[in-house]
Amino acid sequence: MNDAPLVTILDDEPAIRAMLSDALEEAGFRTMGFSRATEFEAALKSTTPDVCLVDLSLPDRDGLSLVHRLALEQGATVIIISGRAQVQDRVTGLELGADDYIIKPFDPAEVVARIRARLRKPGFSPQTGETARFNGWTAHFDRYMLTDETGADTPFSHAEGEVLRLFLERPKRLISRAMMQESLGGAAGESFDRAMDVRISRLRTKLREDPKNPRLIKTIYGAGYIFLGEVNWS
Amino acid sequence: MNDAPLVTILDDEPAIRAMLSDALEEAGFRTMGFSRATEFEAALKSTTPDVCLVDLSLPDRDGLSLVHRLALEQGATVIIISGRAQVQDRVTGLELGADDYIIKPFDPAEVVARIRARLRKPGFSPQTGETARFNGWTAHFDRYMLTDETGADTPFSHAEGEVLRLFLERPKRLISRAMMQESLGGAAGESFDRAMDVRISRLRTKLREDPKNPRLIKTIYGAGYIFLGEVNWS
DNA sequence: GCCGGAATCTTACGAATTGTAACAAGGCGC
DNA sequence: GCGCCTTGTTACAATTCGTAAGATTCCGGC
Numbered sequence: 001m002n003d004a005p006l007v008t009i010l011d012d013e014p015a016i017r018a019m020l021s022d023a024l025e026e027a028g029f030r031t032m033g034f035s036r037a038t039e040f041e042a043a044l045k046s047t048t049p050d051v052c053l054v055d056l057s058l059p060d061r062d063g064l065s066l067v068h069r070l071a072l073e074q075g076a077t078v079i080i081i082s083g084r085a086q087v088q089d090r091v092t093g094l095e096l097g098a099d100d101y102i103i104k105p106f107d108p109a110e111v112v113a114r115i116r117a118r119l120r121k122p123g124f125s126p127q128t129g130e131t132a133r134f135n136g137w138t139a140h141f142d143r144y145m146l147t148d149e150t151g152a153d154t155p156f157s158h159a160e161g162e163v164l165r166l167f168l169e170r171p172k173r174l175i176s177r178a179m180m181q182e183s184l185g186g187a188a189g190e191s192f193d194r195a196m197d198v199r200i201s202r203l204r205t206k207l208r209e210d211p212k213n214p215r216l217i218k219t220i221y222g223a224g225y226i227f228l229g230e231v232n233w234s
Numbered sequence: 235m236n237d238a239p240l241v242t243i244l245d246d247e248p249a250i251r252a253m254l255s256d257a258l259e260e261a262g263f264r265t266m267g268f269s270r271a272t273e274f275e276a277a278l279k280s281t282t283p284d285v286c287l288v289d290l291s292l293p294d295r296d297g298l299s300l301v302h303r304l305a306l307e308q309g310a311t312v313i314i315i316s317g318r319a320q321v322q323d324r325v326t327g328l329e330l331g332a333d334d335y336i337i338k339p340f341d342p343a344e345v346v347a348r349i350r351a352r353l354r355k356p357g358f359s360p361q362t363g364e365t366a367r368f369n370g371w372t373a374h375f376d377r378y379m380l381t382d383e384t385g386a387d388t389p390f391s392h393a394e395g396e397v398l399r400l401f402l403e404r405p406k407r408l409i410s411r412a413m414m415q416e417s418l419g420g421a422a423g424e425s426f427d428r429a430m431d432v433r434i435s436r437l438r439t440k441l442r443e444d445p446k447n448p449r450l451i452k453t454i455y456g457a458g459y460i461f462l463g464e465v466n467w468s
Numbered sequence: 469g470c471c472g473g474a475a476t477c478t479t480a481c482g483a484a485t486t487g488t489a490a491c492a493a494g495g496c497g498c
Numbered sequence: 499g500c501g502c503c504t505t506g507t508t509a510c511a512a513t514t515c516g517t518a519a520g521a522t523t524c525c526g527g528c
Contacts, residue, residue, distance in 0.1 A: 087341040099355070100334070107321040113328035121333070121355065137436065142462055146450065157514060158454050169299060169330075181487065183299055194476090195516050201477060202515090211477075223522055225460070225466035233329075391504055426488090429506055436489055436505095445487075455485065455514050 005119055006047065008031045011038045011055035011081065020053065023108030029115070037066055049076065051115050056082040056093070066098055069095025077118050081106065110194075132168045135216065136228040137207065139164060146206060159184075160203050163196075167217065167227035176224035200225065240354055243267045244253055244274045245289035245315065250338075255286065256390035257342030263349070271300055279457070280412045283310065284403065285349050290316040290327070309406035311352050315340065320460025354428065368401045368463040369450065371441065373398060380440060393418075394437045397430075401451065409456035434459065 007018050009027045015034070021031040031051070034040040037058050052070055063080075071078045079195035080093045080102040090101045100114050132142045136149040144161060146154045156164065162184045166175065180196055204217055218226045241263045243254050251267040258265050268274040271292050286304055290297035297314075305312045313334040314327045324335045334348050358423070364376045370383040375395060380388045390398065392405055396418045400409065414430055452460045 024296075056505065087344050091343050091347040094344075094351045097351075097354070100348075100353055108323050109325050110328075113325040117328045120331070143449070153447075160455070165303075168297065169302060179296075183296060191518060194518080196479080197476060198516070201479095204477090210300055219476070219523095393505065426509085430486075430487060432506075435486095438487090453486070453513095 004028055004030045005050040005115075006030045006032065007051045007053060007115060008040065008043070008049040010035075010037065010052045010058070011053070011057060012036070013055075016055070020111060023112055025038060027112045027116075027144075032233070037063075041066075043122045044074075051077045052081050053081055053111070054086065054098075056080055056089075064093065067093065067098050068096045071099070078113065079111075079118070079153070081111075131234055133232045134168065134171075139168065141165060148208075151195055153205060154206050156203070156206055159199055160206065163199050163203050167225075168229075168231050168233070171229055172225055173226050174220060174224050179224070236264055239349075240264045240266065241285045241287060241349060242274065242277070242283040242285045244269075244271065244292070245287070246270070246292060247289075248468045250289070250315075253342055254345060257346055258349070260352075261346045271297070271452040275300075278308075279410045280410075280416075282413065283406060285311045285352060287311060287313050287315055287345070288332075290314055290318065298327065301327065301328040301332050305333070308408045313345075313348065313352070315345075325434075359388050362399070362403060363467040365468055367466045367468070368402065368405075373402065375399065388440050390437070390440055394440065397433050397437050401459075402463075402465050402467070405461050405463055405465045407457050408454060408460055413458070 003092060007024050009017050009024075011017050011029060011033075012035050013022075017033040021033055024031050032043065032047070034043065049177075051105040054067055056067075056071070058066075065083075067078050067080060071074045072110060079106060080097045080098045081102050082093070083091065085103050090103075093208045099118055099143070102111060102114065130142070132139045138147040139145075139156075141145065141161060144156055144158070146156055147153070163180070166183055167181065177193060177196060181193065184199075200217060204211070204214060207216055209216060214226060216229050218228060220226060238301075241258050243258075245250050245251050245254075245267075246269050251269070253266040255267055265419060266277065266281070268277065274322060282293070288297060288301055288304070290301075292300075301312050301314060312332045313336060314332045315336050315338060316323065316327070316339045319337045321409060327335045331337075333352055335347060336348065341418045362372065366375075368375045369423065372381040373390075373395075374381065377390055378391070378395060380390055382388070397414070400417055411427060411430060415427060418430075438445070438448060441450055443450060449461050450461060454460060
């Protein structure tokens with residue numbers, strides 16, 4: 001069975017359809033391509049796409065009214081792809097109910113990112129919380145839980161989570177103390193910088209780091225820290 | 235009182251803030267402008283914007299990590315405004331949780347249209363109904379009853395219902411104590427805020443939360459609460 | 469290698485925050 | 499009045515997290 005989100009592509013240029021479906025399938029989506037609005041509408045009777053990509057310059061139909069019907073009457077998620085770059089075009093497209101408006105020429109990577117951004121929002125796929133996997137661990141930032149490879153859970157606090165998140169967002173890069181202070185401590189009111197050490201120490205304990213030989217959170221004497229680990233967000 | 239959606243604008247250039255707030259207010263939104271991330275974050279403790287416009291090039295903070303936190307941790311709707319036009323910038327911005335990415339220079343009309351497009355989608359303007367389903371539970375606000383998956387009923391009181399409704403209307407978003415007080419206790423003379431804790435404690439009991447490890451109502455030490463749960467109003 | 473000072477780690481402690489049980493005040497029906 | 503429910507208040511327990519202080523590690527100079 002297949003749970004991957006379905007993206008339909010309605011565009012009369014085969015090259016564009018191919019480019020989009022390549023990129024989308026590589027990104028893990030299912031795709032269906034159509035060159036004409038009538039075919040597309042016929043297909044809609046039997047399937048419900050998660051996202052519809054629609055080119056406005058269709059040969060057989062006015063794209064905008066199609067968008068309007070799709071988006072507002074059927075509540076579908078619609079992304080317009082168009083060669084018309086005027087602000088006015090974009091505004092009317094969006095007001096007619098489109099969720100996004102992408103201008104040709106476009107980069108498929110951006111289309112993928114924009115589709116993902118739509119699917120992430122509530123009401124969509126049980127893409128519940130925010131989790132990151134790294135070196136056998138799974139960090140669930142929504143539940144404030146750290147799961148090891150055996151499935152055992154360890155809770156972490158908000159402050160620990162802030163540090164962990166900072167690391168996971170910038171793996172394998174030096175993170176200076178100053179940057180940390182700024183990024184976490186937030187306000188100017190300067191607390192002791194030992195506070196940071198303690199947070200990291202507690203985090204290391206939860207990650208079961210060997211004090212003599214930490215594998216994930218490395219200290220760079222006089223500079224800061226580096227998080228080593230293969231991070232995968234999902 | 236005012237029901238217009240609230241849009242926050244975080245940008246260090248006063249001219250841009252002015253342009254955006256002009257356009258947005260004309261379009262019927264309420265706006266709040268900030269020049270620095272720290273001020274913005276401080277304000278978040280007592281308000282919940284519907285949409286956050288964030289300029290990535292902030293003087294006092296790394297904009298991307300702010301976006302990530304806002305979008306994923308707080309479930310806010312975030313639109314990035316940036317001078318960086320590379321596809322790669324846009325892709326990473328969107329992957330970190332932004333809902334949209336607008337490039338400077340922009341036309342305020344398009345910003346308005348894009349914000350409207352976001353607000354149109356379900357999940358906004360908390361559709362308040364009589365019943366809400368979430369994670370196996372069904373809350374009947376008309377009958378003051380909570381039904382579990384087996385069909386067993388538990389009554390809840392008016393005060394408990396107020397808290398529950400607040401949570402169900404803003405799932406996955408940080409709800410500060412201040413906001414709660416305001417939203418529930420009313421403006422009236424200040425009762426001890428411990429009353430809030432007790433209400434939540436009682437609600438947790440009825441939801442059969444594990445005290446050591448609550449799944450639905452999470453406490454964020456020093457900040458407030460987050461309700462995690464897939465909510466469906468009807 | 470050895471030493472000294474600085475940077476960092478760890479542990480303990482305590483202030484502030486939050487959880488919850490117990491009690492009290494008020495409301496409502498009988 | 500009496501019992502029951504709701505809700506705020508209080509008291510005390512548990513948790514979080516910064517601070518302090520001693521221990522340890524690092525690194526340059528000798």
